[in-house]
Amino acid sequence: xxxxxxxxxxxxxxxxxxxxxxxxxxxxxxxxxxxxxxxxxxxxxxxxxxxxxxxxxxxxxxxxxxxxxxxxxxxxxxxxxxxxxxxxxxxxxxxxxxxxxxxxxxxxxxxxxxxxxxxxxxxxxxxxxxxxxxxxxxxxxxxxxxxxxxxxxxxxxxxxxxxxxxxxxxxxxxxxxxxxxxxxxxxxxxxxxxxxxxxxxxxxxxxxxxxxxxxxxxxxxxxxxxxxxxxxxxxxxxxxxxxxxxxxxxxxxxxxxxxxxxxxxxxxxxxxxxxxxxxxxxxxxxxxxxxxxxxxxxxxxxxxxxxxxxxxxxxxxxxxxxxxxxxxxxxxxxxxxxxxxxxxxxxxxxxxxxxxxxxxxxxxxxxxxxxxxxxxxxxxxxxxxxxxxxxxxxxxxxxxxxxxxxxxxxxxxxxxxxxxxxxxxxxxxxxxxxxxxxxxxxxxxxxxxxxxxxxxxxxxxxxxxxxxxxxxxxxxxxxxxxxxxxxxxxxxxxxxxxxxxxxxxxxxxxxxxxxxxxxxxxxxxxxxxxxxxxxxxxxxxxxxxxxxxxxxxxxxxxxxxxxxxxxxxxxxxxxxxxxxxxxxxxxxxxxxxxxxxxxxxxxxxxxxxxxxxxxxxxxxxxxxxxxxxxxxxxxxxxxxxxxxxxxxxxxxxxxxxxxxxxxxxxxxxxxxxxxxxxxxxxxxxxxxxxxxxxxxxxxxxxxxxxxxxxxxxxxxxxxxxxxxxxxxxxxxxxxxxxxxxxxxxxxxxxxxxxxxxxxxxxxxxxxxxxxxxxxxxxxxxxxxxxxxxxxxxxxxxxxxxxxxxxxxxxxxxxxxxxxxxxxxxxxxxxxxxxxxxxxxxxxxxxxxxxxxxxxxxxxxxxxxxxxxxxxxxxxxxxxxxxxxxxxxxxxxxxxxxxxxxxxxxxxxxxxxxxxxxxxxxxxxxxxxxxxxxxxxxxxxxxxxxxxxxxxxxxxxxxx
Numbered sequence: 001x002x003x004x005x006x007x008x009x010x011x012x013x014x015x016x017x018x019x020x021x022x023x024x025x026x027x028x029x030x031x032x033x034x035x036x037x038x039x040x041x042x043x044x045x046x047x048x049x050x051x052x053x054x055x056x057x058x059x060x061x062x063x064x065x066x067x068x069x070x071x072x073x074x075x076x077x078x079x080x081x082x083x084x085x086x087x088x089x090x091x092x093x094x095x096x097x098x099x100x101x102x103x104x105x106x107x108x109x110x111x112x113x114x115x116x117x118x119x120x121x122x123x124x125x126x127x128x129x130x131x132x133x134x135x136x137x138x139x140x141x142x143x144x145x146x147x148x149x150x151x152x153x154x155x156x157x158x159x160x161x162x163x164x165x166x167x168x169x170x171x172x173x174x175x176x177x178x179x180x181x182x183x184x185x186x187x188x189x190x191x192x193x194x195x196x197x198x199x200x201x202x203x204x205x206x207x208x209x210x211x212x213x214x215x216x217x218x219x220x221x222x223x224x225x226x227x228x229x230x231x232x233x234x235x236x237x238x239x240x241x242x243x244x245x246x247x248x249x250x251x252x253x254x255x256x257x258x259x260x261x262x263x264x265x266x267x268x269x270x271x272x273x274x275x276x277x278x279x280x281x282x283x284x285x286x287x288x289x290x291x292x293x294x295x296x297x298x299x300x301x302x303x304x305x306x307x308x309x310x311x312x313x314x315x316x317x318x319x320x321x322x323x324x325x326x327x328x329x330x331x332x333x334x335x336x337x338x339x340x341x342x343x344x345x346x347x348x349x350x351x352x353x354x355x356x357x358x359x360x361x362x363x364x365x366x367x368x369x370x371x372x373x374x375x376x377x378x379x380x381x382x383x384x385x386x387x388x389x390x391x392x393x394x395x396x397x398x399x400x401x402x403x404x405x406x407x408x409x410x411x412x413x414x415x416x417x418x419x420x421x422x423x424x425x426x427x428x429x430x431x432x433x434x435x436x437x438x439x440x441x442x443x444x445x446x447x448x449x450x451x452x453x454x455x456x457x458x459x460x461x462x463x464x465x466x467x468x469x470x471x472x473x474x475x476x477x478x479x480x481x482x483x484x485x486x487x488x489x490x491x492x493x494x495x496x497x498x499x500x501x502x503x504x505x506x507x508x509x510x511x512x513x514x515x516x517x518x519x520x521x522x523x524x525x526x527x528x529x530x531x532x533x534x535x536x537x538x539x540x541x542x543x544x545x546x547x548x549x550x551x552x553x554x555x556x557x558x559x560x561x562x563x564x565x566x567x568x569x570x571x572x573x574x575x576x577x578x579x580x581x582x583x584x585x586x587x588x589x590x591x592x593x594x595x596x597x598x599x600x601x602x603x604x605x606x607x608x609x610x611x612x613x614x615x616x617x618x619x620x621x622x623x624x625x626x627x628x629x630x631x632x633x634x635x636x637x638x639x640x641x642x643x644x645x646x647x648x649x650x651x652x653x654x655x656x657x658x659x660x661x662x663x664x665x666x667x668x669x670x671x672x673x674x675x676x677x678x679x680x681x682x683x684x685x686x687x688x689x690x691x692x693x694x695x696x697x698x699x700x701x702x703x704x705x706x707x708x709x710x711x712x713x714x715x716x717x718x719x720x721x722x723x724x725x726x727x728x729x730x731x732x733x734x735x736x737x738x739x740x741x742x743x744x745x746x747x748x749x750x751x752x753x754x755x756x757x758x759x760x761x762x763x764x765x766x767x768x769x770x771x772x773x774x775x776x777x778x779x780x781x782x783x784x785x786x787x788x789x790x791x792x793x794x795x796x797x798x799x800x801x802x803x804x805x806x807x808x809x810x811x812x813x814x815x816x817x818x819x820x821x822x823x824x825x826x827x828x829x830x831x832x833x834x835x836x837x838x839x840x841x842x843x844x845x846x847x848x849x850x851x852x853x854x855x856x857x858x859x860x861x862x863x864x865x866x867x868x869x870x871x872x873x874x875x876x877x878x879x880x881x882x883x884x885x886x887x888x889x890x891x892x893x894x895x896x897x898x899x900x901x902x903x904x905x906x907x908x909x910x911x912x913x914x915x916x917x918x919x920x921x922x923x924x925x926x927x928x929x930x931x932x933x934x935x936x937x938x939x940x941x942x943x944x945x946x947x948x949x950x951x952x953x954x955x956x957x958x959x
Contacts, residue, residue: 035314038307039437039447045424046245054232054256057424057438058248059240061417063552064886068141068241069421072134072153075236075430076229078207079129079352080269087209088217088225090127091174095222096134097125098166098814101159102151105166106814112152113806113875115145116882120821127207130352130431137418139882141241146251154255157235160226162219171214172817172847178208180820180842182771184289184666188478195283196297196474200272202351211773231261238424240417274299274355280472282489284482289666289769291659292367292479294374296492297359300470302350308437314451318463319348320401321455322384325393326464328599329380329504335596335648340365340372342652346381348467352431358467365651367479375495385468387503388461396603398452403604405448407625408441410555480662512601512631513592514638521737523729531912534898535725539737542744546718546898547728552889557629557721559622560899561636561736564709566617568748572685574705575753576694581702582611582618584653588699589644596648598635607632609639611706615832617900618709626723633735640710641739645703654695661691666770668842668943672778675766676941685753714742718899720891755833757782761937765944772945775845777852780939781859783835786828788906794828795917796929801826801837802876803868803926807858808839816854818847837933845944852940863934868927877918884915 041047046058077089097119099105109119116139117123125134134156136149190206197203237256239248276299305312323346330344343363350356360381364373429435477488525538534548570578586609589595605628612619620639624632664670677684688694717736719728757780768774783797784790805824812819819841828835843851861867887893897911 035310036306038309039313039439041427041438042440042443044440045438046249048249048252050232050253050257052232052257052259052261054235054237054259056237056239056249056252058238058243058245058252059420059424060243060245061240061415061420062242063414063416064139064242064889066140066142066242067417067886068138068146068239068243069417070136070138070149070153071238071421071425072156073236073238073425073428074132074230075130075234077127077129077131078205078209079201079431080229080266081205081209084213085217085221085225086205086213087174087178087207088213088221089132089229090207090209091170091214091217092160092222092226093125093127093132093134094170094174095162095167096156096160098170099161099163100152100155101161102155105161105163106810108152109814110875112148113879114871115148116140116878117145117148118879119809122879129202129205129207133425135421138241139879139886141243146243146248150251150255153237154259157230157232157256158259160230162222162226164219167217167219167222169814169817171217173813173820174209175211175214176818176843177820178211178214179771179773179844181208182774184287184663184770186771188285188287188290191283191285192476195281195476196299196357197272197351197355198275200274200351200354201269202272202354227262228266231265232256232259233261233265236428238421240421240424242417271352271354274301274471276300276471278471278474280489280492281474282485282492283474283476284485284488285476285478286480286482287478288480289662290478291655291662292364292370294362294364294370294475294477295359296362296374296378296473296475297357298468298470298473299355299357300467302353302356304353304433307434310447310451313447314455315463317448317451318455318460319467321394321397321460322389322464322467323348324397325389325460326380326384328393329384330377331599332507332596333376333380334652335594337647337650340369340376341374342649342655344373344377344380352433356467356470358470363655365655367481370477370479371491374491375498378495379498379501381468382498383501383504384461384464386500388464389457390504390506391457392506394455394457394460396600400604401448402445405441405445407555407606409445410625411553412441414552414554414556507600510593510597510601512634514590514634514642517637517641517735517738518740519738520733521739522733523737529901529908532897532908534720534894536902537729539732541737541739541741542714543732543736543739544714544716544902545729545732545737546716546901547725548720548894548898549722549724549728550720550891550894551722553891554722555625556891557624557626557632557719557723558891558895559624559632559636560718560895561620561640562617562716562718562900562903563620563640564618564713565747566614568616568752569709570613570705570752571749572751572753574701575685576689577697577701577705578613580653580657580694580697581706582613584649584699584702585609585611585639585643585645585706587646587649587652588702589646589648590638591642591644593644594646594648602631602635605631607635609635611639615829617903618706618713619899620710626721626727629723629728630731630734633731637735637739640715640736643703643707643710645699645707647699650698653698657691657694661688661694664688666768668768668770668774668776668945669840671766671768672776672840672941672943675764675943676778676780676939679762679764679941680755680757681753684755686755709747712742713747714744716900716902718895720894720898754785756785757834757836757939762939764941766941767946768943769946773844774945775843775848776943777839777841777843777848777855778941778943779839779852779855779859780941781837781933781936782939783828783837783933785834786830786832788830791910791913792917792925793929795914796921796925797826797828797835797837797933799873799877799918799921799926800862800868800930800933802880803872804837804839804858804862806872806876807862808841808855811854811858812841812851816847816850818851818854819843822855839938848942848944852942856938859934859938862930865927865931868923868930870923873921873923873926877921881915881919 049055112123122137138145193203327345333339334343341362342365346360348358362373362377364370424438427436427438521539521541523537524540527536537545587595606624608622610621622632677687808822812822822841825838839855841851901907
């Protein structure tokens with residue numbers, strides 16, 4: 001269904017693993033007091049308020065070591081904008097990076113990069129309906145970097161400069177960001193929001209603004225908005241990290257105490273009110289370039305629940321219970337091949353003080369079955385309304401949540417600061433709503449236990465009835481060919497007139513069938529890989545295991561199984577089936593269980609089995625925790641010995657493919673990618689095949705292509721995380737170590753298709769059918785085919801990519817204002833595709849040629865003698881180097897080092913040498929690769945809008 005159908009901002013309490021909780025005593029969690037008493041927060045948080053009204057929260061946290069996360073929230077967003085200033089809050093956010101009291105225009109990003117703080121990754125900002133947030137993540141929170149950070153945050157508060165020339169340049173960037181979102185989905189969202197929420201400010205006022213108002217916003221308007229809304233009474237600073245709390249508090253007072261608001265507090269916009277008397281209403285929309293779908297929403301007044309309390313938590317817990325139960329019922333129905341819908345779900349959302357919605361979203365099995373699909377899904381809603389829920393259904397959801405709460409307690413001490421900062425941010429009050437309490441995971445668990453102890457099927461049923469009511473339904477139907485609105489009204493009235501369905505019959509519980517894989521296997525050899533330090537085991541059946549016990553993330557384990565030759569063993573004609581098959585492996589279930597059955601069996605477990613096809617192997621990956629390690633390994637072993645390839649979700653596959661093909665021609669990025677492949681080799685197997693061909697690829701094809709590798713190829717397993725070796729070996733011996741040995745034969749084919757670029761320059765201009773204000777310009781500099789020996793050259797190219805990204809951003813975004821987020825990427829692989837250095841830029845069609853020429857100028861400059869400077873090199877690599885210590889203290893880093901290292905030992909060597917190589921790389925080495933590879937003319941592909949759409953002729957900005 002169209003992504004926009006059910007996109008309503010959910011203003012909900014903090015998740016069970018971040019903010020919110022109960023009374024806390026020094027000895028541990030205690031839930032006490034009346035149900036309406038406010039819940040106190042985490043005692044570790046140092047909260048304060050400056051005399052000027054600014055609030056702050058400081059939390060000491062050692063993960064990552066020596067790092068800190070800083071967030072400045074100002075409580076103003078698109079909700080408060082006047083009609084003539086739509087988009088001004090977001091425009092102002094952009095200007096915070098374009099000239100301040102302490103950082104002249106053009107200096108901010110450079111100075112932060114030199115300090116190891118990368119723009120976009122470590123330094124960023126975002127604007128929502130009710131707030132604007134500025135963020136910094138410091139990999140090294142030493143005195144100099146904290147000085148720099150507080151200088152900028154202080155300038156954001158009261159030191160921004162809105163120079164007219166800078167405003168004009170940034171206008172193009174803001175317009176380009178808006179244009180990058182344009183397309184069928186954006187257009188539908190605009191219409192849908194206006195239909196379902198007329199008169200409400202929140203849902204209908206996107207922070208990105210309107211093109212007409214963005215063109216008109218002046219430096220004077222920005223200054224006025226800034227003075228009115230950026231004031232201490234509306235601001236909160238959050239600092240979480242491995243810091244001295246007293247020092248941070250002193251910095252806050254020094255930086256912000258002199259900040260004063262100018263004039264009286266601005267008057268907040270008056271919230272809209274939903275029209276509860278609105279009769280049944282219908283919107284039909286012919287959507288030929290995105291998926292089909294139906295939504296039926298009821299609107300009701302917003303309910304303000306007051307301060308965070310046990311009573312308020314009970315509302316959310318009961319809501320989550322009935323939502324989980326109802327959506328499980330709908331999911332089980334969708335599995336039936338005869339069901340008239342392929343997916344359906346119910347959601348509850350709220351817009352601050354304005355309104356709340358309960359929506360039923362349905363994806364019909366086919367465009368012709370929209371009526372039947374809506375009827376079948378609504379019948380489940382009616383069933384719950386008439387009969388409620390069962391205790392068994394409640395118990396299933398509660399057990400899963402309690403296990404999640406337990407895991408959150410165990411892993412609490414290894415939470416990263418950025419995650420905690422996000423939790424503190426979410427707990428802050430905004431739009432006149434009360435804050436959530438930010439509390440510890442152990443207190444969340446205690447609250448949950450106390451609340452659910454008093455929950456019954458009757459209370460959950462009552463909660464459902466309260467939230468399923470409201471106005472008459474507002475029905476939106478999106479199909480390629482739509483009926484008239486009156487036909488939809490009549491269909492809904494007929495649906496509501498149908499008899500009430502019988503009570504739900506609880507399905508019989510199925511036992512997990514994959515617990516015995518034969519006699520436990522034994523370890524044949526054990527060796528220690530000294531550098532970087534992990535254990536490698538080989539079982540008697542030939543299964544190789546790379547193992548590392550770490551506690552960087554408590555209660556977390558990653559498992560990867562690498563096997564086969566990946567794309568090298570797939571015939572060119574089978575590429576579509578292989579690609580689809582990797583996605584459909586999990587929905588295809590196992591020989592003895594469907595995916596829905598497994599979802600029930602593992603409802604309280606954390607297990608996964610996600611397959612990916614890589615250049616030289618397949619990888620089956622899981623993410624689990626110590627208590628679930630054996631079930632996780634059982635699932636992986638079952639997938640590798642008895643994959644199901646069931647047809648249960650076949651119609652979902654068909655609908656997804658149709659949706660993808662509908663939308664592909666409207667995406668300039670997709671059109672440009674296809675154009676390049678067609679120009680290089682019209683017969684490339686990586687090009688999307690005709691729709692009828694790809695639709696014919698089904699479960700039997702997935703089985704034919706993938707099952708041999710899954711069930712016959714030798715296995716290399718990697719386990720890293722919070723588990724000791726003995727426990728891991730014991731679980732492995734009963735699962736992967738117990739299966740029969742597999743033969744060591746070459747699985748690679750000799751007809752594999754590899755990407756090879758032409759020697760002669762190539763240029764393509766193609767047309768897309770999407771938004772008239774969108775174009776994409778891609779420039780490709782071909783490199784070499786990797787052979788495993790040119791590591792220093794590849795690392796120099798990696799640094800060149802970073803330098804080029806900075807230079808392209810400075811030229812295209814900062815100087816010209818022609819793009820929002822120009823991308824520069826490096827594509828390399830050993831013994832596979834030819835590598836390339838790629839630049840991809842989304843821009844306004846009128847700016848496409850200007851952007852192309854600007855990028856070519858950048859490349860020519862970098863390729864010329866002296867084009868690479870020491871300053872540029874240091875600014876590019878410093879953020880990367882500073883991030884390394886923290887990255888190495890993650891399960892993911894160790895998985896990357898060990899996974900596949902038995903079959904390709906260079907993986908370990910590359911990981912060990914990489915940091916030193918980057919640190920020691922000279923300007924001359926980077927200059928050499930720039931001169932070698934950027935000297936030739938690039939391949940250029942431009943995707944422009946169809947003339948029928950009316951190509952924009954005026955520039956997006958006036959640089």
